[in-house]
Amino acid sequence: MKPEEQARQKIDQLLTAAGWVIQDYEQVNLGAGLGIAVREYPLKSGYADYLLFINRKAVGVLEAKPAEFALSGVEIQSDKYSFNLPKTLPCHQKPLPFIYESTGTETFFRDSRDPDSRSRRVFTFHKPETLQEWLGKSDTLRGLLQLLPTIETEDLRDCQKEAITGLFNSLKENHPRALIQMSTGVGKTYTAVSFIYWLIKLAGAKRILFLVDRKNLGEQTQKEFQQYVTPNDGRKFTELYNVQLLTSNTIDPVNKVCITTIQRLYSMLRGEAEFEAENEEASQFDGEEENQQPKDVVYNPKIPIETFDFIITDECHRSIYNVWRQVLEYFDAFIIGLTATPSLQTFGFFDQNLVIEYPHERAVADGVNVGYEVYRIRTQITEQGSKIEALQEAAAHKAKESAERVEKALERMIKQGQVISFQSVAQTANVSTAYLYKQEDLRSRIETLRDQQKQRPKSKQAPLASDNSKSVIISTLREENKKLRAEIDGLRRINEGLAGRVYHLQGADDLAERFKVENVELKKQLDECRSQTPFAPPQDNPKVTSIDKKRSKKTGGSDSVKSELDALKIKISTTLSKLIEQVPEETVLKAINTLKEALSTTKVRNPAGFLAEAIRNTWIPNEGYEEKVGLDIFNEWFRLAQSKKLVLASTKIEGVLHVCTPEGEWIPFEEMVSKYPLENLKTKRVDS
Secondary structure, X not given: OOHHXXXXXXXXXXXXXXXXXXXXXXXXXXXXXXXXXXXXXXXXXXXXXXXXXEOOEEEEEEEEOOOOOOOOOHHHHHHHHHHOOOOOOOEOOOOOOEEEEEOOOOEEXXXXXXXXXXXXXXXXXXXXXXXXXXXXXXXXXXXXXXXXXXXXXXXXXXXXXXXXXXXXXXXXXXXXXXXXXXXXXXOHHHHHHHHHHHHHHOOOOOXXXXXXXXXXXXXXXXXXXXXXXXXXXXXXXXXXXXXXXXXXXXXXXOOOEEEEEHHHHHHHXXXXXXXXXXXXXXOOOOHHHHHOOOOOOOOOOXXXXXXXXXXXXXXXXXXXXXXXXXXXHOOOOEEEEEEOOXXXXXXXXXXXXXXXEXXXXXXXXXXXXXXXXXXXXXXXXXXXXXXXXXXXXXXXHHHHHHHHHHHHXXXXXXXXXXXXXXXXXXXXXXXOHHHHXXXXXXXXXXXXXXXXXXXXXXXXXXXXXXHHHHHHHHHHHHHHHHHHHHHHHHHHHHHHHHHXXXXXXXXXXXXXXXXXXXXXXXXXXXXHHXXXXXXXXXXXXXXOOOHHHHHHOOOOOOHHHHHHHHHOOXXXXXXXXXXXXXXXXXXXXXXXXXXXXXXXXXXXXXHHHHHHHHHHOOOOOXXXXXXXXXXXXXXXXHHHHHXXXXXXXXXXXXXXXXXXXXXXXXXXXXXXXXXXXXXXXXXXXXOO
């Protein structure tokens, strides 16, 4: 079996598991189910590997590739299919919104209706019911995320507002993962409940998963939701939305928030009917978990990949990204991590997308947390100990061992000529000074030996440091200690950054290998196109323009360029004139459009200099700007033409703008504007 046939066999299995009915084009029956995937569907030119239908209307395409093929550039081919549709094909909308590329082991998905639409990796295909639900909504989730406001409610601390603002900006930029680092005690869970409320209320999140370390933490999180008072409504969160702390392996479909441990979630994905609650009492993210093999996850149609829109992982510094990684990546959802102490693996997993860094030191400086000092408290028991009758024998044995250690220590110290004192003997014998004072015989012997050493002639010794000099030394050592700690923190941050970069570089290596394979494939396609395309033979006598003719040409470009520059009030300098003459007119006009776009959004101090730089670097306006300009021109033309009773209405026919004449005939706009130019309509001169 060929690699592509093997890939299609796996793709068929994935589609079937997700609830799609697979058919060949020759035997198509669009009434056989809600979602139909038709193989080898003929288009205007070529065939779509799979054309997807919902309720008898086309909604998307699926491009199949063999397992070793890189999917990074296939979306261009998929786009071509979504536009290259037969005229008679019934569609929910054109171009088709849902685009898949798959090898059977790797699948990418894109919703063309999203702002800044781009492909994302998914575990498998979405269910037909889900695509039908998405079609019925006025906007996509990622479109609604663009409307998230800045949250400035009085119930939030400044650090919590900063965290929510950073997260919302990350979601607007379509980052699939985001990390929130906040010190213990500043209110991470309250922050999470706050942004969950806004994601449900403003972005229309269908369901959110809140993962905790242990069951008791889940109960605490549930209480946070129950106590949270919504800022703009005054009611409790749980009065508006259902929150479920999973105690069984069933998700209630009416719930907006599900709280559970990753252990139970894995059990549910495996299809287990029950999961013992005692398995959630202790953390399974630490200890022996790190030495286990990663958990294998297979598709469960009862819990499809679109079950959750967002996943919040509390205490995500835990070692979950090796053993439990596939459980997190099973869902087609944004992943948001909460932690006080992120590890290197944490930074790597979240693509170094740290939306806020709020450590304990900053929390203390802001007055959110309180600093601390460590004090040792001495009591009679800690200094002298206490006795329990049942342990007297053991205590006597321990006292004997201690006495033997002291005797051996004294013998060694006398032999080596060391200074004998209660403190030095206690340190050498590994006993407390209090013990030596309590033992009469040992105390007497140590005092005798100490006095004997004092009576011996003393050699000259360095003077002892004064109390003042001691305090200076201690202060200096403390400053050095602070510097070393700062250096260690800096090196730690550098190390964490390097770990994240290594993660990215590994991904870049994989991407480079994919590009190599793709380039080979594209080169083959290019060679085939060249072999099939007749090229005009080179001319024997190419046209040569004399220097005199070049000099005689007008400076400053064509009339259209000059009129554009006049409208912008830009004088054509010698330098600008040379630049305009050296490049094609199309490049100059695109540079002018780039300048216009910049002028419409910001203040350009030197438009002529900006234009020169745009021409040199062949800048082009952002995608959609020229389309907008064209639409503005049409709107102005249509208003004038309608006032002169030249047109009655307008519409798009197969993507081309048409206008309706008083005779009821639909004519392309380009044809009408050439017959009735905009300038003529403005000057009230209309030639029939």
